[in-house]
Amino acid sequence: MSKVVVVDDEPFILMMIEDKLKKGNIDVVTVRESVRALEIIRREKPDLVILDWMMPEVSGIELCRTIKQDKVLGKIPVFMLTAKGQDSDEQLGMRTGAQRYITKPFSPKVLLEMVREALSNVNP
Numbered sequence: 001m002s003k004v005v006v007v008d009d010e011p012f013i014l015m016m017i018e019d020k021l022k023k024g025n026i027d028v029v030t031v032r033e034s035v036r037a038l039e040i041i042r043r044e045k046p047d048l049v050i051l052d053w054m055m056p057e058v059s060g061i062e063l064c065r066t067i068k069q070d071k072v073l074g075k076i077p078v079f080m081l082t083a084k085g086q087d088s089d090e091q092l093g094m095r096t097g098a099q100r101y102i103t104k105p106f107s108p109k110v111l112l113e114m115v116r117e118a119l120s121n122v123n124p
Contacts, residue, residue: 029046074097077121082104
């Protein structure tokens with residue numbers, strides 16, 4: 001079973017994503033604190049990471065940069081899920097290494113389709 005780590009400080013968003021992905025037969029680990037996220041990602045070695053950009057301690061963009069610079073974690077696809085909808089924000093997210101840039105509000109159904117597509121490329 002594929003595993004996804006979702007990092008967001010909003011409990012409702014985490015619950016909604018977790019519910020949708022689990023119904024899609026995907027193992028989900030949720031993290032509310034970005035400072036703990038890196039240690040959990042290292043431990044879980046997920047097939048995909050979904051990051052909120054605007055987090056209290058460490059931003060999702062910084063976390064994405066750290067993941068992508070790591071020799072072991074760098075190959076893990078990262079989706080940015082954020083309320084930051086400016087073109088310049090999306091460009092920065094993609095330059096930092098995000099595979100997808102998804103703005104809130106979003107469709108959980110469409111997110112599940114994107115996750116499945118990314119996972120099929122990781123686990124053919």
